[in-house]
Amino acid sequence: MLHRTVSEVMTRDVATAGPEATLKSVAWSLDYNDVSALPVVDTRHHPIGIISEADLLRRQAGLPDTEGRDQMRETAAVDRHTMDARTAGDLMSTPVLTARPDWGIVETARFLHTRGIKRLPVIDDTGTLVGIVSRSDLLRPMLRRDDAIRDEIVDEVLGRTLRMTPGGVTVTVQEGIVTLSGRVEERSTIPIIEHLCLSVDGVVSVDQSLECAVDDLSPGLDPARDVDN
Numbered sequence: 453m454l455h456r457t458v459s460e461v462m463t464r465d466v467a468t469a470g471p472e473a474t475l476k477s478v479a480w481s482l483d484y485n486d487v488s489a490l491p492v493v494d495t496r497h498h499p500i501g502i503i504s505e506a507d508l509l510r511r512q513a514g515l516p517d518t519e520g521r522d523q524m525r526e527t528a529a530v531d532r533h534t535m536d537a538r539t540a541g542d543l544m545s546t547p548v549l550t551a552r553p554d555w556g557i558v559e560t561a562r563f564l565h566t567r568g569i570k571r572l573p574v575i576d577d578t579g580t581l582v583g584i585v586s587r588s589d590l591l592r593p594m595l596r597r598d599d600a601i602r603d604e605i606v607d608e609v610l611g612r613t614l615r616m617t618p619g620g621v622t623v624t625v626q627e628g629i630v631t632l633s634g635r636v637e638e639r640s641t642i643p644i645i646e647h648l649c650l651s652v653d654g655v656v657s658v659d660q661s662l663e664c665a666v667d668d669l670s671p672g673l674d675p676a677r678d679v680d681n
Contacts, residue, residue, distance in 0.1 A: 456653050458560055459553035461592050462574050462583035468493045469503060471541030475511070478503055478540050491573040491581055492544045499573040499581050501544030511537055550575045551585055557653070561590045596654030598625040605630065609648045614641070621645070621662065628656035639664040 467485040469478050469492050481490060482505060489504035511534050537543035551560055551572040564572065564587060574583040602625040610616045610623070621634040630649050636642060642662050649658045 456557045456593055457553065458551050458555045458557070458574055458585050459583070461557065461589040462553070462585040463589065464583045466491060466573075466581060466584045468497075468581065469540040470494075471500065471539060471544070473540040475508060475538065475540070475543065479508055482508075489571060490540070491548070491584060492540050493581055496579075497581050498579045499548045499550060499575065501541070501546045501548050502571075502573070503540045503544040507543050507545065510534060511543060548573060552576075553582060557590055557593055560585060561587075564590070593653040594628065594656070596628075598628070601625045601628065601630070601652060601654045604652050605649055609645065609652065613648060614645065625655075628654055630655055630658045632658065632660035632662055635663045635665065637665050639667045639669045 467481055467487055467490055469481060469490045471492055471494070473481075473492075478490060482488065488506075489502055491499045492501040492503055494500050534543065549563075549567060549569065549572060551563070551574045553574055553576065555563075560572070564570070571584055571586040573581055574585055576582050602623050605623050605625075606618075610621055611618070616636070619634075620636060621632055624631045630652075632645065632649070636645070642660065642664065645662070646658050646660060649655055
């Protein structure tokens with residue numbers, strides 16, 4: 453089974469800023485490119501930081517209100533370094549976390565979640581920026597067509613991986629929900645089928661009513677766990 457990687461869903465034409473870029477030019481670039489953050493790159497196009505709308509707003513929050521209202525300024529915790537920032541290099545967040553093009557969609561989503569970030573610049577083996585991947589990019593596999601999901605389960609999971617006889621298991625997919633029915637030879641095969649189906653890109657959940665010819669599942673045995681080992 454082929455699983456999507458970062459290289460398949462990332463944005464390749466990435467808007468960037470140099471460390472010397474003024475904050476006003478950064479704001480214009482964010483607006484023009486309709487993005488919420490820019491990787492800051494050096495002369496070798498290596499990412500050295502990230503500057504976002506939140507960074508600009510955090511600095512702006514510490515400036516005097518043009519209408520004389522001081523409540524927001526008084527409550528905003530803006531440090532002196534942020535207030536003195538004039539360029540992208542002054543205000544950017546560092547160190548910059550990055551992803552690789554061959555990272556899987558699942559591991560990348562977990563990385564974003566555990567680190568509490570929204571996007572990752574993608575670099576190649578030389579450290580050069582080749583793309584950027586966001587949380588919305590990682591949701592693309594969920595947009596996969598039901599018939600494509602079904603074809604992969606039938607051809608790859610049941611056929612090539614498990615080498616099962618065609619027609620023994622009926623597979624239907626609706627809105628990413630896989631339904632399995634039919635008959636397999638051994639009971640221990642059922643959790644393995646479920647596990648493999650769940651690993652297919654675009655699958656939301658698996659419902660099964662499979663029967664078996666032989667109950668070979670010993671007490672305490674978890675065949676699905678063995679698939680990962």
